[in-house]
Amino acid sequence: MNFHLGPDYxxxxxxxxxxxxxxxxxxxxxxxxxxxxxxxxxxxxxxxxDRAAAIYGGMAASDAMPRTVxxxxxxxxxxxxxxxxxxxxxxxxxxxxxxxLGGMAFCIAFGAWSWFGRINEVGQAVGExxxxxxxxxxxxxxxxxxxxVGVAEGDQVQAGTVIAELDTQLAAxxxxxxxxxxxxxxxxxxxxxxxxxxxxxxAETRGAIAKADAQAHQxxxxxAEKNVTTTQNLLTQLQADAxxxxxxxxxxxxxxxQAQQLVQQLQGDIEAQRKRGEILKPMxxxxxxxxxxxxxxxxxxxxxxxxxxPMQEKTQxxxxxxxxDVAEQQERVERLSPLVDEGALSxxxxxxxxxxxxxxxxxxxxxxxxxxxxxxxxxxxxxxxERDRSNAVLRAQMSEVTSVQxxxxxxxxxxxxxxxxxxxxxxxxxTIAQExxxxxxxxxxxxxxxxxxxxxxxxxxxxxxxxxxxxxxxKQAEAERLEIESQQRIKQxxxxxxxxEGSIAQTHNRLTxxxxxxxxxxxxxxxxxxxxxxNISHPGEVVQPGQTLAQIAPEDAPLVLSAIIPSQxxxxxxxxxxxxxxxxxxxxxxxGVIPGEVTSISPQANADPQLGxxxxxxxxxxxNYVTENGEKIYFKPGQTANADIIIRERRILDVIxxxxxxxxxxxxxx
Numbered sequence: 163m164n165f166h167l168g169p170d171y172x173x174x175x176x177x178x179x180x181x182x183x184x185x186x187x188x189x190x191x192x193x194x195x196x197x198x199x200x201x202x203x204x205x206x207x208x209x210x211x212d213r214a215a216a217i218y219g220g221m222a223a224s225d226a227m228p229r230t231v232x233x234x235x236x237x238x239x240x241x242x243x244x245x246x247x248x249x250x251x252x253x254x255x256x257x258x259x260x261x262x263l264g265g266m267a268f269c270i271a272f273g274a275w276s277w278f279g280r281i282n283e284v285g286q287a288v289g290e291x292x293x294x295x296x297x298x299x300x301x302x303x304x305x306x307x308x309x310x311v312g313v314a315e316g317d318q319v320q321a322g323t324v325i326a327e328l329d330t331q332l333a334a335x336x337x338x339x340x341x342x343x344x345x346x347x348x349x350x351x352x353x354x355x356x357x358x359x360x361x362x363x364x365a366e367t368r369g370a371i372a373k374a375d376a377q378a379h380q381x382x383x384x385x386a387e388k389n390v391t392t393t394q395n396l397l398t399q400l401q402a403d404a405x406x407x408x409x410x411x412x413x414x415x416x417x418x419x420q421a422q423q424l425v426q427q428l429q430g431d432i433e434a435q436r437k438r439g440e441i442l443k444p445m446x447x448x449x450x451x452x453x454x455x456x457x458x459x460x461x462x463x464x465x466x467x468x469x470x471x472p473m474q475e476k477t478q479x480x481x482x483x484x485x486x487d488v489a490e491q492q493e494r495v496e497r498l499s500p501l502v503d504e505g506a507l508s509x510x511x512x513x514x515x516x517x518x519x520x521x522x523x524x525x526x527x528x529x530x531x532x533x534x535x536x537x538x539x540x541x542x543x544x545x546x547x548e549r550d551r552s553n554a555v556l557r558a559q560m561s562e563v564t565s566v567q568x569x570x571x572x573x574x575x576x577x578x579x580x581x582x583x584x585x586x587x588x589x590x591x592x593t594i595a596q597e598x599x600x601x602x603x604x605x606x607x608x609x610x611x612x613x614x615x616x617x618x619x620x621x622x623x624x625x626x627x628x629x630x631x632x633x634x635x636x637k638q639a640e641a642e643r644l645e646i647e648s649q650q651r652i653k654q655x656x657x658x659x660x661x662x663e664g665s666i667a668q669t670h671n672r673l674t675x676x677x678x679x680x681x682x683x684x685x686x687x688x689x690x691x692x693x694x695x696x697n698i699s700h701p702g703e704v705v706q707p708g709q710t711l712a713q714i715a716p717e718d719a720p721l722v723l724s725a726i727i728p729s730q731x732x733x734x735x736x737x738x739x740x741x742x743x744x745x746x747x748x749x750x751x752x753x754g755v756i757p758g759e760v761t762s763i764s765p766q767a768n769a770d771p772q773l774g775x776x777x778x779x780x781x782x783x784x785x786n787y788v789t790e791n792g793e794k795i796y797f798k799p800g801q802t803a804n805a806d807i808i809i810r811e812r813r814i815l816d817v818i819x820x821x822x823x824x825x826x827x828x829x830x831x832x
Contacts, residue, residue: 276815287805289725293715298688300712308703315696319687325712326685333680340673351662358655365648372641379634386627393620400613407606484526491519690717715799723781729767732777734809741781742806753788
């Protein structure tokens with residue numbers, strides 16, 4: 163290298179400012195300065211001086227001689243002292259020795275420094291800050307089109323924040339449809355349950371009515387059976403008395419011839435008895451009047467029965483009217499159904515029409531059952547009252563006739579007793595026997611008449627009992643039929659209710675599934691944290707099931723540096739090594755480096771498109787912030803950084819000799 167000092171170089175040695183003649187101390191300083199100067203400058207100056215001396219000694223120089231180095235030295239001499247100039251012009255003889263010694267000292271010092279000096283071998287790793295642990299990923303469960311994006315990369319989100327919203331039109335429509343279907347099923351269930359309760363209540367009412375009728379008929383049957391038993395006992399007693407009288411008559415029959423003598427006397431008794439009958443005749447008239455009044459009551463009861471028959475006809479007319487109303491309402495429902503299907507009329511009008519139809523059907527059923535039952539009951543009561551009055555008339559007739567006959571018999575008996583008492587002393591034993599025969603025959607005829615009447619009464623009461631039993635059987639059969647129909651209707655309604663409950667449960671499950679599917683169209687943040695990556699940018703994109711749409715770093719997780727290092731630099735890396743982290747977002751000249759430590763190394767190398775084979779490292783930071791003006795600025799996930807890993811310490815000499823060794827290993831000899 164040629165080092166040239168120009169004429170305008172501003173350097174002026176300090177010795178020139180102090181004295182024109184340099185002292186020995188100054189000359190030593192100049193000597194050292196000359197040693198430090200460029201050797202080429204001194205050599206050029208000496209050569210120039212020798213050439214100048216030769217020229218000056220041999221021949222005269224021309225004024226037009228070119229300017230040489232000495233000329234330049236003359237220009238520089240104005241800035242140097244004479245001693246300095248002499249030193250520069252004529253270096254001392256020890257200068258090469260001093261130069262050699264200085265070079266040797268430098269080589270020794272450099273060798274010692276390179277031998278004992280240590281230098282850190284650093285591996286370069288690059289990466290980004292991530293939360294320690296797992297990163298939460300958000301992905302859809304079904305394919306859909308993005309309708310709305312609610313966040314951006316780097317945003318802080320809370321748990322439950324909507325990350326993205328997929329198209330919810332189909333899911334919402336399905337939820338609305340299933341909700342309406344569920345409401346319809348529930349309304350039908352309420353109607354069926356109400357109808358079933360009404361049917362059960364009607365069945366219970368009919369059962370109670372039938373039970374009351376059965377108890378009433380049972381009471382009547384028991385009374386009729388009691389009457390039949392009483393009449394049978396009376397008939398048996400009369401038959402026994404008649405048998406005894408017949409035996410007595412047969413015993414007294416031989417004495418009948420003797421009674422002929424008393425005929426005349428008995429004719430007188432008959433005349434007397436006729437007179438007594440005339441006396442008793444008004445009593446018979448009173449009995450007839452009583453019988454006539456009873457017959458009048460029977461006629462009135464028959465008229466009442468005739469009045470009740472039109473009521474039954476009115477009931478039938480009411481039932482026919484209800485049937486007409488049901489038919490008209492059914493036609494109305496059939497007319498409204500197409501209008502509801504076409505949307506011209508609301509479903510509520512159709513429901514009201516159907517409800518009105520069901521009300522009229524229920525009213526028709528109740529009218530047919532209740533009114534028919536009441537009409538039959540009134541008819542039965544009227545018939546029963548008529549039979550009671552008829553029986554009363556018969557009993558009155560029989561009772562009064564019997565009473566009159568008894569009184570007449572008693573009168574006759576009293577007459578006979580008086581005659582017997584008067585003639586007892588006169589009549590013989592034959593006459594007494596004939597009288598007894600007559601009495602026996604008379605009593606026998608009376609008992610036979612009573613037996614005939616009692617048999618007729620028994621037959622009538624047995625007929626009434628059979629009629630009551632037949633009516634009871636008929637009503638029991640009718641009640642059983644109605645109960646069976648009610649039970650069948652209730653069972654049918656229970657089956658329909660069970661089917662509706664099954665449909666409701668199935669629809670409810672489908673609605674729950676549809677709501678869950680609708681909710682799945684909204685992608686929520688699972689935890690509080692930061693959006694590290696967002697793989698959707700605008701609405702309208704179609705996403706696939708399992709596709710990662712966003713990555714969320716938990717808020718409380720510490721940040722670590724996830725870095726990669728080439729495999730050729732990863733041979734000596736171990737966990738626990740110190741690391742110097744330089745973040746790209748914060749200049750390390752201003753904010754320094756962040757100390758760290760290697761916490762994990764991947765067990766095998768991975769392929770990187772730019773660096774080739776690399777290992778993954780995880781580096782824990784000593785702190786996750788930098789300080790500026792006393793304020794801490796915390797790092798954010800996703801920030802990139804470079805990491806200097808101190809792999810090992812090497813001697814400086816080894817580092818210097820590495821290129822030579824590599825050349826030797828490559829086959830180059832020196």
